[in-house]
Amino acid sequence: MQQNRHYRISIFLLGLIIVVFGISGCQPKKKNSVIDEKFRIDELLFEDKFDSGMNNWLVEVAPDSTVHIGIQNEKLVIDTDRGATVWLNRELSGNVLIRYKRRVVMEDGPNDRLSDMNQFWMASDPRNPDLFTRSGAFAEYDSLLMYYAGIGGNYNETTRFRKYTGDGNRVLVHDLTDEAHLLKPNHTYLIEIVVKDGQTNVFVDEEEFFSFMDDNPLTRGYFGIRTTWSRHEIDDVEVYRLK
Known part of the structure; x- marks a missing residue:
């Protein structure tokens, strides 16, 4: 009896192992993202899940704005009737690689505009070695040296997509007007910006919107989240070093 009991337990455990490993083996493998396939991520340099204030950010807003910029429900909210830039x-x-999530809110708020x-x-x-000297009015950024992507302007x-050349010139590199490259209301987008070896790319929900190989590449500078007259939610900002 005792031997039969041990035999039944062994058969049960063997069957359980087969079921568990069989189910695991049937699970689809996690699909690599476009970024994972195209680029080699080295290390995480920075992340902000907006669960501990805005110590990592500097705000510039246009004069006489009616604006709220702050943390709500562990998201950065930019709610403004004029121009605003929030700089890392x-x-x-x-x-x-700069990666973050962003939603244009359309819920009948006073500034809700897609x-x-x-x-x-x-x-x-x-x-000026001090970048943060502007009011938030869009034209004041014309003298900067930087890359710019405006989605759904x-x-x-x-x-x-433009390159600002630091002398007031804003070189238009890409101009898209088809519906697939415009905004959807209340959709949470994954924005991924790559700077690597003289080239910069912008991916939106893993689709490449822009690619630009720069003859005079910008290799250092600041990242800013920009909008005007609208309400946006931002979350899960990450910056990675690429190999």
Whole structure:
């Protein structure tokens, strides 16, 4: 009897192991992201899940704005009736990936407008080592040296990539107007910006929107989240070093 009991327990355990490993083996492998396939991520340099205030950020807002910029439900909220830029307060350099989530809120708020999911990166001021001297009005950034992507600008009619050359010139590199490259209301986008070996790329929900090989690449500078007259939620900001 005792031997039969041990035999039955052994058969049961063997069957359980087969079931567990069989189920595990049937699980689909996690799909690598486009970034994982194209680039080699080295180390995490920075992350902010907005669960401990805004110590990592500097805010510039246009004069006479009605604006709220702060943390709500562990997300950075930019709710403004005029221009606003929120800068990460540390300089980035070399080959990097900037990754974050962003939603344009459309819930009948006073500033809810489907437009201007904008960002600056590798930004510097060739005339002033202190970048953070502007009011938030868009034209004041014309003198910067930086890359710019504006998704769903001009009342969600254009999506553009520019290089600002530091002398007031804003070189238009890409201009997209088809619906697939414009904004959807209340959709949480994954934005990924790559700077690597003279080239910069912008991916939106893992689709490459922009790619630019720069003859005079910008290799260091600041990252800024930009909008005007709209309400945006930002979350899960990460910066990685790329190999």
